[in-house]
Amino acid sequence: MDTIISPLFDVTRIRQDFPILSTKVHGKPLTFLDSGASAQKPRAVIEAMTRSMETAYANVHRGAYHLSEAATESYEAARIATQRFLGATEPEEIVFTSNSTAAINFVAHSYGRGVLQPGQFVLTSEMEHHANMVPWQMLRDANIGIGLRYVRVTERGELDLEDLAAKLADGKVGLVALTHMSNVLGTVTPAAQIARMAHEAGAKVLFDGSQAAVHRHVDVTAIDADFYVFTAHKLYGPTGIGVLYGKRKLLDAMPPFLGGGDMIESVTLERTTYAAAPARFEAGTPPIIEAVGLHAAIDYVTNIGMGAIEAHERALVDHAMAVLPGVEGLTLLGGAQDRGGVFAFALDGVHPHDLSTFLDRHGIAVRAGRHCAEPLHTRFGVEGGTTRASFGLYTTPEEIDLLAAKLTEARRFFA
Amino acid sequence: MSETGDIADLYSMTLRDLARDPAHKGRPEAFDATARGDNPMCGDRVDIYVTLDGDRIREARHVARGCEICQASASLLAELVPGRTQAEAHALGQRAGEIAKSGAGNDTTDELHRLSIFAVVHKFPSRVKCVTLAWNALDAALSGVKETSSE
Ligand SMILES: Cc1ncc(COP(=O)(O)O)c(C=O)c1O
Numbered sequence: 409m410d411t412i413i414s415p416l417f418d419v420t421r422i423r424q425d426f427p428i429l430s431t432k433v434h435g436k437p438l439t440f441l442d443s444g445a446s447a448q449k450p451r452a453v454i455e456a457m458t459r460s461m462e463t464a465y466a467n468v469h470r471g472a473y474h475l476s477e478a479a480t481e482s483y484e485a486a487r488i489a490t491q492r493f494l495g496a497t498e499p500e501e502i503v504f505t506s507n508s509t510a511a512i513n514f515v516a517h518s519y520g521r522g523v524l525q526p527g528q529f530v531l532t533s534e535m536e537h538h539a540n541m542v543p544w545q546m547l548r549d550a551n552i553g554i555g556l557r558y559v560r561v562t563e564r565g566e567l568d569l570e571d572l573a574a575k576l577a578d579g580k581v582g583l584v585a586l587t588h589m590s591n592v593l594g595t596v597t598p599a600a601q602i603a604r605m606a607h608e609a610g611a612k613v614l615f616d617g618s619q620a621a622v623h624r625h626v627d628v629t630a631i632d633a634d635f636y637v638f639t640a641h642k643l644y645g646p647t648g649i650g651v652l653y654g655k656r657k658l659l660d661a662m663p664p665f666l667g668g669g670d671m672i673e674s675v676t677l678e679r680t681t682y683a684a685a686p687a688r689f690e691a692g693t694p695p696i697i698e699a700v701g702l703h704a705a706i707d708y709v710t711n712i713g714m715g716a717i718e719a720h721e722r723a724l725v726d727h728a729m730a731v732l733p734g735v736e737g738l739t740l741l742g743g744a745q746d747r748g749g750v751f752a753f754a755l756d757g758v759h760p761h762d763l764s765t766f767l768d769r770h771g772i773a774v775r776a777g778r779h780c781a782e783p784l785h786t787r788f789g790v791e792g793g794t795t796r797a798s799f800g801l802y803t804t805p806e807e808i809d810l811l812a813a814k815l816t817e818a819r820r821f822f823a
Numbered sequence: 824m825s826e827t828g829d830i831a832d833l834y835s836m837t838l839r840d841l842a843r844d845p846a847h848k849g850r851p852e853a854f855d856a857t858a859r860g861d862n863p864m865c866g867d868r869v870d871i872y873v874t875l876d877g878d879r880i881r882e883a884r885h886v887a888r889g890c891e892i893c894q895a896s897a898s899l900l901a902e903l904v905p906g907r908t909q910a911e912a913h914a915l916g917q918r919a920g921e922i923a924k925s926g927a928g929n930d931t932t933d934e935l936h937r938l939s940i941f942a943v944v945h946k947f948p949s950r951v952k953c954v955t956l957a958w959n960a961l962d963a964a965l966s967g968v969k970e971t972s973s974e
Contacts, residue, residue, distance in 0.1 A: 761865060761890035762834070765947055769830040777865040785866065792888050793866035821834070
């Protein structure tokens with residue numbers, strides 16, 4: 409297959425935006441197939457962050473002087489860019505956290521302990537990243553009467569929607585917390601349908617968009633999500649900043665989680681009144697430079713167009729589906745109808761670690777292990793882990809071909 | 824050997840033979856101590872079973888679900904520790920870890936020479952824990968702990 413070259417999406421030109429993609433690993437050109445864990449950064453992000461430190465840096469919200477005002481302005485501009493990126497109604501619905509994990513833990517604490525009632529349940533699934541599982545287990549184990557249920561995953565690696573309906577049926581679920589795209593199976597879940605089902609059963613719904621927001625155009629209003637989280641570092645942005653979207657009326661009713669500076673209205677020795685959302689949830693000095701980086705990343709992907717990125721990645725998925733199953737001894741995990749560019753697989757006779765070391769020596773970066781989704785690996789009977797290749801907007805069909813060729817070679821090497 | 828460590832050096836015939844050798848594999852019918860080593864991030868798991876003669880190890884066996892390095896290390900452990908005191912076995916495990924981390928492995932004694940197959944691992948830093956898992960499990964078994972990890 410030829411590299412897809414369209415006027416809308418020129419992958420060769422896009423690759424030039426990412427300095428790291430022209431580096432070599434062990435003397436081989438880098439083939440980076442671990443974007444699902446963290447994506448590489450375009451020059452636009454790197455330069456925006458540098459520029460902010462060189463020309464417009466001070467602490468935010470605290471100083472009545474030029475630099476602090478400039479930094480505050482760019483921090484709040486990032487909030488507006490994020491609001492638009494997610495299709496949220498107001499910038500106040502965007503809370504900056506440190507990553508997806510922090511965003512979900514925050515909801516588990518603030519909404520879970522502050523709003524959910526004893527006797528209610530949280531409903532998550534078997535295919536979650538630990539970030540969307542462990543916080544709910546901790547809530548369940550806090551002895552405040554909140555239970556936990558799991559939606560089953562089908563053999564094809566899709567959410568079992570009948571099971572979802574059954575587990576919502578008694579009306580006791582207060583919050584549904586599900587992934588919008590699996591970081592192992594690549595499965596994209598039907599978010600709008602899930603939200604409708606949750607709402608009909610009287611539950612609110614949170615989506616873990618850590619993977620989905622990178623590969624698809626997400627509109628939280630169209631989905632009717634109550635909460636939506638993602639993490640900047642997978643969206644070609646910096647580490648250290650994540651996003652929680654929450655509907656305004658939900659955020660307004662939620663108690664703060666961390667106490668400190670920046671989240672208060674007034675403090676006396678006796679009592680404190682808290683600022684309105686989102687400031688109430690952003691205690692302490694926020695990720696100021698990272699917000700600038702996130703803003704640049706959002707601008708970068710929206711300039712290319714989420715639609716164009718999605719089309720490119722769809723072609724990559726089709727290509728991978730045509731090539732990978734042809735590798736002898738390879739078994740893909742799951743096979744969902746609607747999937748993105750994440751492929752976890754087993755290669756007969758080759759342990760994932762040995763395979764990833766082998767591939768690394770050919771410049772190919774993949775991930776081996778259980779990808780923070782141990783229950784899912786147990787579900788599919790691969791407790792020992794899998795190897796995972798995941799794509800980004802800079803991935804090419806030739807890289808997938810190279811992977812397939814080296815998998816065949818690895819099988820011979822380890823035979 | 825290349826600067827960054829050649830794949831063929833890591834997977835030497837000695838290492839691969841050890842990984843596949845069934846001689847020390849399998850859960851014995853009777854044993855005096857056992858422990859499980861789990862590396863939760865990657866899913867590797869090694870169960871070590873030992874029988875003792877007082878302070879001395881009579882036999883060691885393993886059941887390993889893991890990569891070739893992990894399996895080879897568990898097999899070498901089972902080959903080397905019989906006849907040693909618990910303190911000697913622990914010291915041997917420390918040495919295996921040091922060799923994997925630093926690449927130092929020019930010992931002349933026979934059994935330490937066997938451990939030198941792990942010297943190349945220091946060029947593959949993410950794999951050091953594959954060498955140490957079985958030895959950590961042995962330490963745990965000998966000190967009466969049930970579970971351990973090398974992550
Ligand atoms: C689906 C999913 N959820 C949550 C996370 C956690 O993201 P972070 O580590 O940035 O909090 C990840 C990434 O590791 C992920 O893939």
